[in-house]
Amino acid sequence: METRRDIFQAIADPTRRAIIGLIAITAMTPGDLASHFNTSRQAISKHIKVLVECEVVKQEVSGREIFYQLDINKMKEVDEWLEKYRCLWEKRFDQLENVLEKLKTKKK
Template sequence: MAASSASHDVFQAIADPTRRKLLKLLSKEEMPVTAISGHFPMSRTAVSKHLRVLADAGLVKERKVGRETRYKLEPEPLVELKDWLQYFELFWENKLTALRLFVESDEQDG
């Protein structure tokens, strides 16, 4: 049952553009919240709230280093998102194939 609720959390977590930017930032390196906050026009408290949502969804891990907490991307939960999107690629591929056929037939006619 916990896996079911966690799977919904990943989709909810990435729905926010700030959290998507956080994930991109943390994909490059592990960072403390003070350094992360410098990349956003909001308070450190607001950044921490976004990081908490990402951590609850399993998308970031936190660890204590001395007095600071460092965050890093945990990409495994994104596999579920990739699998879900992969299903819809079939529809995209069909549309692109139809477009290619249309363009090629138009070129032959014209």
């Protein structure tokens, strides 16, 4: 079993989603981030490490501090994946119609 490092793994954890919500607004250090949670700094740092490996965050070093900020391109991947299904709850049946046509031709 190989370790998955993609955006879907990144957002699977609620703490990481909260981190994403924070650094979407402004770049933050691990210490700053940790102060927003009840868990330890090390635990937050491990979540940040996962986010970095998933390429969801960009980092910028400033002295002994490291500022992490959201890389929005990865979020776009979720949106692109979701696009296939969006027609199923919206009123735009353009994609759904294609699927239904396929089903009609399959039925003998």
